[in-house]
Structure formats: C-alpha cells, structure tokens
Amino acid sequence: MKNKLQIKEKNFLKTKALKIISILEKNYPDAGCSLNYSNPLELFISAILSAQTSDHQVNIVTKRLFTKFNTIEDFINISQKELEKEIHSIGLYRNKAKNIKACCKKIYEEYGGVVPSKMEELLSLPGIGRKIANVILSTWFKKDEGIVVDTHVLRLSQRIGLSNQKYATNVEKDLMDIIPKDKWYIFSHLLIKHGRNICKARNPLCIECNIASLCDFYQKISENFSKKIYLKLK
Structure with a gap:
C-alpha cells in the first residue's frame, strides 16, 4: 500500500x-511513426530493421526491399544470405535477417500468415520484445497496451x-x-x-x-x- x-x-x-x-x-x-509501410507485414519488418538504426535508413532499404518481396511467403522463401544482401546497409543485418525469416515462418504456420494483433502472440515470435510489439499494436492496430x-x-x-x-x-x-x-x-x-x-x-x-x-x-x-x-x- x-x-x-x-x-x-x-x-x-x-x-x-x-x-x-x-x-x-x-x-x-x-509526431508519429516515421517508418514507411502500407500493411502490417511491412510495418512488422520495418520495426525489426529499425533497432539501433535510424528510421530514415530503414525507409531507404525497405523502399527497394518491398518492391521485390511483399508477401510473407516471399520472406520465407528468400534465402538468409540473399536477405542479408538486401539489408546489409543496416546495423545487425545478419541477426535481423535471421529473425525476419524465423518470425515469418512462425506467423505463416501458427497465425495463418497474418501478423498477430495480441501482445502475448507478438512476444512469442523470435527476437520480438515489448518495443517492437508496442510499435505494431499502437501504430497498426491502434491498441494501447504499452x-x-x-x-x-x-x-x-x-x-x-x-x-x-x-x-x-x-x-x-x-x-x-x-x-x-x-x-x-x-x-x-x-x-x-x-x-x-x-x-x-x-x-x-x-x-x-x-x-x-x-x-x-x-x-x-x-x-x-x-x-x-x-x-x-x-
């Protein structure tokens, strides 16, 4: 008390x-989210890429990335080495490429290819902490959970x-x-x-x-x- x-x-x-x-x-x-995206998957991937990287740099990379790969299947099927090449100008790109692929695989297998809209589901994804989960929930789903x-x-x-x-x-x-x-x-x-x-x-x-x-x-x-x-x- x-x-x-x-x-x-x-x-x-x-x-x-x-x-x-x-x-x-x-x-x-x-003031608001300065990442560029047109759907929850793009926001999700951009949020992963934004860790210890400026949103400006992320937007430069994703402008090219999302013209080549725009479905969850695309990110599952691309090899990790190829994805690393696409995002190599971003810090921690190897680890981020690994997490993007692992998350997309789990989203596809367990959530029908749809980015989860619940905190506990997002936190169950590889490499996803509260920061990224809060970005997704508040920005796309308009949910204030943190x-x-x-x-x-x-x-x-x-x-x-x-x-x-x-x-x-x-x-x-x-x-x-x-x-x-x-x-x-x-x-x-x-x-x-x-x-x-x-x-x-x-x-x-x-x-x-x-x-x-x-x-x-x-x-x-x-x-x-x-x-x-x-x-x-x-």
Missing part, C-alpha cells in the same frame, strides 16, 4: 508528464526525471503509471522527436529546450554551473 509521500510523488510526476506532453505537442504537431521505449524515450525519461529505472521494461512500467492511456502512443513519439532534435545523447541542446524548466538534468547542470561561477567570484 502506497503511503502519502508516494502518492504525492506520483501525482507530481503525472502533472509534470502532462505539462511536457502539452508543450511538445505544440512543438511537434506531426509505451514504446526506444533509446530516445529511455534517455529522456531518465534525464527529465520521469523514471530512475535503468532498463526499458522498468521505465515503461513507470511511464504507464503516470501517463494517461490515451497519451501513450503520442508520448513516445514526442520524446523520440525531441530526442532526435534537441535532447541528443551527446551535447544536448538545453539552451534551445522549452521543457528545460521541467527537466531534472537541466536543473542539475544549472546548479553546478552556478556553483562554479560563485566559487570563481568568491
């Missing part, structure tokens, strides 16, 4: 998260102070606890946009950030800077 302090902290984080969403929605009115936590969402949630957890699954739980369910989809895409444009992994552009006043990281570096100035003047 939560004590009064925990409830107060949770309410504070809820308010903070809603303020951040409100500000970033004005900054990024076009929050996409990629490298940007992980970094920003920690910096801003919405979660002090280290791992994505734990960060996702924290976020789901403080963000309204109808904002789960847009929240992740807002943070992804902001992470790419402003709150970068190295050298974040805090001076240009209009949620800096709500950010724990910015408050800390501001305090440290003020202390250094004070010590120099002392």
Whole structure:
C-alpha cells in the first residue's frame, strides 16, 4: 500500500508528464511513426530493421526491399544470405535477417500468415520484445497496451526525471503509471522527436529546450554551473 509521500510523488510526476506532453505537442504537431509501410507485414519488418538504426535508413532499404518481396511467403522463401544482401546497409543485418525469416515462418504456420494483433502472440515470435510489439499494436492496430521505449524515450525519461529505472521494461512500467492511456502512443513519439532534435545523447541542446524548466538534468547542470561561477567570484 502506497503511503502519502508516494502518492504525492506520483501525482507530481503525472502533472509534470502532462505539462511536457502539452508543450511538445505544440512543438511537434506531426509526431508519429516515421517508418514507411502500407500493411502490417511491412510495418512488422520495418520495426525489426529499425533497432539501433535510424528510421530514415530503414525507409531507404525497405523502399527497394518491398518492391521485390511483399508477401510473407516471399520472406520465407528468400534465402538468409540473399536477405542479408538486401539489408546489409543496416546495423545487425545478419541477426535481423535471421529473425525476419524465423518470425515469418512462425506467423505463416501458427497465425495463418497474418501478423498477430495480441501482445502475448507478438512476444512469442523470435527476437520480438515489448518495443517492437508496442510499435505494431499502437501504430497498426491502434491498441494501447504499452509505451514504446526506444533509446530516445529511455534517455529522456531518465534525464527529465520521469523514471530512475535503468532498463526499458522498468521505465515503461513507470511511464504507464503516470501517463494517461490515451497519451501513450503520442508520448513516445514526442520524446523520440525531441530526442532526435534537441535532447541528443551527446551535447544536448538545453539552451534551445522549452521543457528545460521541467527537466531534472537541466536543473542539475544549472546548479553546478552556478556553483562554479560563485566559487570563481568568491
């Protein structure tokens, strides 16, 4: 059972998260999935390819890939070496080619060739974790069963102070606890946009950030800077 302090902290984080969403929605009115796809299979394959790779690079590769291979049978029948050649410009391409083929085989055999629309079914597929499952469910099936936590969402949630957890699954739980369910989809895409444009992994552009006043990281570096100035003047 939560004590009064925990409830107060949770309410504070809820308010903070809603303020951040409100500000970033004005900054990024076009926030959403930036992968190119025309059906759930294309989205599924693009999501696998996007791990540790920019969506821009994935879109370049899939533009060519999906003109040659556009059915689940195509991806089952293509050899792994041939698929590797098609996606070789993407990081971890060997492992991704293996997972794509294994997933397509299982989808064909167990789900009639249709990309599953349930979390537990998606998680049963080779190499598929909650991030990819959430992308598929929220983007194609319009189901909010979780929050996409990629490298940007992980970094920003920690910096801003919405979660002090280290791992994505734990960060996702924290976020789901403080963000309204109808904002789960847009929240992740807002943070992804902001992470790419402003709150970068190295050298974040805090001076240009209009949620800096709500950010724990910015408050800390501001305090440290003020202390250094004070010590120099002392």
